Every structure is written in C-alpha cells, then in structure tokens.
Amino acid sequence: MATEFHNLQELRHSASLANKVFIQRDYTDGTVCKFQTKFPSELDSRIERTLFEDTVKTLNNYYAEAEKIGGQSYLEGCLACLTVYLIFLCIETRYEKVLKKISRYIQEQNEKIYAPRGLLITDPIERGMRVVSLKKYKLLKSVCMRIVDQAVRVLAAVQLAAVDDRSNTHCNIHRSSSSLAHICLDAH
Amino acid sequence: MSAVMIARKVTRKWEKLPGKNTFCCDGRVMMARQKGVFYLTLFLIIGTCSLFFGFECPYLAVHLSPAIPVFAVLLFLFVMAMLLKTSFSDPGVLPRALPEEASFIEMEIEAANGNVLAGQRPPPRIRNVQINNQIVKLKYCYTCKIFRPPRASHCSICDNCVDRFDHHCPWVGNCVGKRNYRYFYLFTLSLSLLTIYIFSFDIVHVVLRSVDSGFVNTLKETPGTVLEVLVCFFTLWSVVGLTGFHTYLISLNQTTNEDIKGSWSGKNRVQNPYSHKNIIKNCCEVLCGPTYPSVLDRRGVMSEDPSSPAPSVASAAPTTKNCPPAPQTTKSTAPLIPNEHTPDEAKPSIGAGTQKTNSPKEEKPPSSPNAVAPVVIKESAH
Numbered sequence: 002m003a004t005e006f007h008n009l010q011e012l013r014h015s016a017s018l019a020n021k022v023f024i025q026r027d028y029t030d031g032t033v034c035k036f037q038t039k040f041p042s043e044l045d046s047r048i049e050r051t052l053f054e055d056t057v058k059t060l061n062n063y064y065a066e067a068e069k070i071g072g073q074s075y076l077e078g079c080l081a082c083l084t085v086y087l088i089f090l091c092i093e094t095r096y097e098k099v100l101k102k103i104s105r106y107i108q109e110q111n112e113k114i115y116a117p118r119g120l121l122i123t124d125p126i127e128r129g130m131r132v133v134s135l136k137k138y139k140l141l142k143s144v145c146m147r148i149v150d151q152a153v154r155v156l157a158a159v160q161l162a163a164v165d166d167r168s169n170t171h172c173n174i175h176r177s178s179s180s181l182a183h184i185c186l187d188a189h
Numbered sequence: 190m191s192a193v194m195i196a197r198k199v200t201r202k203w204e205k206l207p208g209k210n211t212f213c214c215d216g217r218v219m220m221a222r223q224k225g226v227f228y229l230t231l232f233l234i235i236g237t238c239s240l241f242f243g244f245e246c247p248y249l250a251v252h253l254s255p256a257i258p259v260f261a262v263l264l265f266l267f268v269m270a271m272l273l274k275t276s277f278s279d280p281g282v283l284p285r286a287l288p289e290e291a292s293f294i295e296m297e298i299e300a301a302n303g304n305v306l307a308g309q310r311p312p313p314r315i316r317n318v319q320i321n322n323q324i325v326k327l328k329y330c331y332t333c334k335i336f337r338p339p340r341a342s343h344c345s346i347c348d349n350c351v352d353r354f355d356h357h358c359p360w361v362g363n364c365v366g367k368r369n370y371r372y373f374y375l376f377t378l379s380l381s382l383l384t385i386y387i388f389s390f391d392i393v394h395v396v397l398r399s400v401d402s403g404f405v406n407t408l409k410e411t412p413g414t415v416l417e418v419l420v421c422f423f424t425l426w427s428v429v430g431l432t433g434f435h436t437y438l439i440s441l442n443q444t445t446n447e448d449i450k451g452s453w454s455g456k457n458r459v460q461n462p463y464s465h466k467n468i469i470k471n472c473c474e475v476l477c478g479p480t481y482p483s484v485l486d487r488r489g490v491m492s493e494d495p496s497s498p499a500p501s502v503a504s505a506a507p508t509t510k511n512c513p514p515a516p517q518t519t520k521s522t523a524p525l526i527p528n529e530h531t532p533d534e535a536k537p538s539i540g541a542g543t544q545k546t547n548s549p550k551e552e553k554p555p556s557s558p559n560a561v562a563p564v565v566i567k568e569s570a571h
Contacts, residue, residue: 028318078477085270094480129284129484161490164199
C-alpha cells in the first residue's frame with residue numbers, strides 16, 4: 002500500500018511539471034467573480050474555442066448566481082442576523098450550494114471534454130478564486146494522469162474520513178471511487 | 190490499515206499556511222498574533238456588563254421593569270456573538286500564488302515590460318483594468334506573488350493579502366475584510382447601543398436611588414456604578430463615532446483603506462467604481478450581500494510524504510513535500526522590496542475630518558482612522 006502510494010505521488014509530481022495555462026479574472030464588472038473568456042493561444046491545438054468559451058461562460062454564470070444580490074440574499078442575510086448567524090450551523094449558505102454545483106460541473110467537464118484532449122481544469126476555489134488553471138498533459142499519458150489524479154483524490158478522501166467522521170466525507174469517497182472506476186474502465 | 194491511520198497524526202493545512210496568524214481549535218479559529226488588546230476588549234465588555242447586572246439590574250427590575258435586564262442580556266449576548274464572529278473568522282485572506290502561477294505572472298510582467306536597460310529601475314508592477322468605465326490600477330504584491338484584486342490590500346501585521354481590506358483592528362484581534370466586515374459593523378453598532386443603554390440606566394438608577402437615600406449614599410451603596418459610568422462615558426464617544434464613520438463608509442461603498450488613501454476623493458481622481466450611487470443599494474450590498482466562503486482551506490488534510498519513517502509514531506507530525514492545493518510559496522525568494530503599508534500606518538491627519546468626535550482618550554480609543562489609531566497599533570504591535 003505504501004509503495005503504491007509512493008509511486009502515485011511520484012507520478013503526480015511529474016504531472017505537476019507539465020505545462021499550465023492560467024485564465025485570469027475579468028474585473029470589468031467590478032469585484033464579482035468572473036473569468037476572462039478570451040481563448041488562450043496555448044490551447045489552440047488542444048481544444049475547440051467554442052467548447053472552452055462555453056465552459057468559462059457557464060462557470061461565470063454559476064458565480065453570478067452565487068453572488069447575486071436580490072430577494073433571496075436579503076432574506077438569507079436578515080434571517081442570519083436575527084439568529085445571530087447560528088443558522089449557518091444548520092443550513093448551507095447559497096454560495097456554498099453553488100460552489101458544490103460548480104465542483105460537480107468541473108468534474109463532469111473534465112471527464113467528458115477536457116481529459117480526452119489531455120487537459121485538466123482545477124477548481125478556482127483551490128487557487129483562491131483568482132485563476133482557472135488548466136494542466137496540459139502529454140496526450141499519450143493523459144489517461145494515466147487522470148487515473149493518478151483520481152486515485153490521489155480517493156486516498157485523500159479516505160484519509161480525511163479516518164479522521165473526520167462526517168457523512169459527507171464518506172460520500173466524497175464514494176463519488177471519487179466511482180469516478181476512478183469509470184476512468185479505469187474507459188482506459189480499457 | 191484503519192488502526193495505523195488513526196494512530197498517525199494528521200497535518201491540516203492551517204499548520205503550513207504562511208502569514209502571521211494564530212489558529213485555534215484545529216484550524217476553526219483564525220486570529221492575528223497580537224491578542225492583548227482583544228483580551229482587553231473582552232474584559233471591558235464583560236466586566237462592565239457584570240457590574241451592571243450586579244448593581245443596577247436588581248434595583249431597576251424591581252422599581253421599574255424586569256424587561257430592562259432581559260433586554261440588556263440579549264444585547265450583551267448579541268455584542269459578544271458579533272465580537273467573536275469578527276475575531277475568529279477568516280477576513281477574506283487570499284492564498285499566496287503557487288510557484289507555477291507566480292512564474293507565469295513573472296513571465297507576463299517581463300513580456301509586458303520589454304527590455305530594461307542596465308542601470309535603469311524596472312517599471313513598477315501595475316496592471317490597469319477597466320471597472321465600470323473607470324481605470325483602476327492593480328498592484329503586484331511581492332510577498333504573495335500575485336496582482337492584488339481590486340480593493341484587496343496586504344496587511345503587514347498579519348502578512349496576508351486580504352480581499353476588500355478595510356483595516357486591521359487590534360481591538361478585535363483580526364483584520365476586517367470582505368468576509369467579516371458586516372459582523373464588525375454590527376459589533377460596533379450593537380456595542381454603541383449597549384453602551385448608551387448601560388449609561389442611561391446608570392443615570393436613571395443613580396437618580397432614583399438618590400431621591401430615596403441621597404447622592405453620596407447611593408454612590409457608596411453601588412460603587413460599581415461609578416466605574417460603569419466612567420467606562421461608558423469614554424467608550425460612548427469613540428464607539429458611537431466609529432459606528433457613524435462606518436455607516437458613512439457603507440453608504441458610499443468605500444473601505445477605510447480607500448478613505449485613508451483618498452482613492453476616490455479629489456477632483457482629478459477616479460470616482461468610486463464600486464458604488465451603486467444609491468445609499469440603500471450600497472447598504473444592502475455590504476450588509477445583506479452573499480456570505481462569501483473562505484478560500485483558505487484551513488481544515489483540509491495535507492497529503493503525507495510516503496518516504497517519512499515509522500507512521501505509527503503518533504507524536505511525529507509528518508512533513509509534506511508535494512501537495513499542490515496548499516499554498517506552499519515561501520517568502521525566501523521575494524526580492525528586496527518592502528511590503529505595502531497597512532492603513533493603520535498611514536498619516537494620522539487623513540480621515541480625521543470624517544470622524545464625529547476625535548478625543549484622543551487613552552481609555553478606549555477605537556481602531557478608527559484618526560490620530561489615535563496609529564499610536565495604539567504601534568503599541569500593541571510592539
């Protein structure tokens with residue numbers, strides 16, 4: 002088990018030396034979270050412009066939905082204030098719900114569109130919502146890298162579950178393991 | 190396998206975060222390093238309220254109404270909750286750039302600057318963006334290796350870039366930024382109300398008792414009242430003034446940092462591009478806007494280095510070598526350029542005019558942008 006983990010870590014390390022492309026934030030509408038839809042030239046040979054722009058536009062729409070200031074956010078804010086913000090111990094904020102949706106969307110996009118083209122999108126929340134980073138893998142090794150990435154996620158989730166006893170970490174393990182199984186089947 | 194994993198101590202990401210913060214409760218609580226003034230705040234609030242509940246409340250509950258102490262308890266609990274929420278939460282710290290992102294940005298800067306002749310200083314690292322048809326300059330942070338988003342600033346006390354940085358408040362023991370500004374505002378507002386409440390009922394109590402016993406006897410019977418009146422009197426001016434100042438800032442959708450630096454004032458300057466030009470809208474955005482999540486994954490588990498020996502040794506926290514999600518950028522490669530100043534170190538004359546009262550009392554001056562604040566900060570920061 003330890004040696005397998007060791008090999009996976011080595012592979013992951015070499016994967017991190019692969020080329021990276023960073024999509025920066027677009028501040029033209031203020032401090033709202035929005036990413037530039039300009040197609041970077043480094044991805045010219047890898048992916049079609051429309052697919053990439055669609056992904057970024059969908060992400061921008063999700064963030065706009067999370068940060069929308071309207072009736073629902075006022076209600077949430079006032080209710081939270083009245084309960085001295087204790088209500089957030091019980092329910093999730095709207096932003097957190099949308100972030101989960103975004104994370105599922107990115108995983109789905111990676112599996113369906115980006116990984117077959119040797120790319121991997123990292124969720125912007127892991128980079129402080131500053132950039133959307135795309136890893137470029139060598140096309141022949143793309144499937145191995147996906148397996149490696151997913152296996153490391155599974156192991157991290159298992160590790161967290163051993164320490165943290167919450168049910169959502171077990172759900173994460175289930176989700177990550179099933180994605181890993183899918184990727185391995187695809188590789189066949 | 191599970192027995193071995195439980196025996197191993199897990200390293201959480203907060204243990205490896207750069208910056209000068211202290212963390213408690215396994216990463217759930219995040220504060221600045223200097224907490225002395227925060228303890229003073231707690232002591233003053235809890236002490237004064239205890240004296241009020243001990244001396245005034247029994248008399249007032251009987252002679253006036255039992256609702257008085259009940260409302261005081263509710264207000265006190267609200268003040269404490271807001272104080273703790275402000276002090277313990279992540280103000281909106283931006284994680285530092287990972288090495289790949291930092292080198293990507295460096296490459297972009299070099300490409301933009303072109304060739305710099307030998308002996309010449311390289312141009313300042315600034316990126317111009319257009320926000321709502323105004324040109325805003327984004328500065329490069331040499332510590333965090335990022336171009337700071339608009340309204341973000343680097344706090345040199347906490348050594349972090351904070352989004353929508355307002356100021357570093359020693360009374361609260363934390364920075365005030367995007368995520369905890371509304372709690373800070375509600376804290377100052379409720380503290381003003383509590384101070385006014387205690388002060389007025391102290392006076393009422395003394396008056397009512399003096400009618401029966403005489404003024405001097407009243408003070409002898411309830412010595413706590415004198416102390417409360419003193420504390421409340423000095424607190425009143427500063428905290429009410431601070432609340433007024435922040436109400437003004439909220440109505441204009443400005444931060445204390447921008448106000449001190451005069452970013453949006455003056456004829457030739459850019460107008461505030463973030464303001465909705467409508468007081469109600471500005472207030473609603475700041476106070477009732479969405480609750481932003483923390484982008485610092487404090488409680489995440491760091492993946493362990495498999496080459497480390499004897500995983501069953503519980504005391505040894507395994508060190509990590511490669512863990513992409515954690516902000517591992519070190520300070521060692523930063524060039525010899527000093528950090529940006531925090532607003533508390535700015536000139537004391539700026540911003541003093543917007544304050545209602547400016548009495549530089551030593552008992553309880555708040556961390557407001559007036560003449561007192563820099564002195565207070567420097568003392569507490571030693």
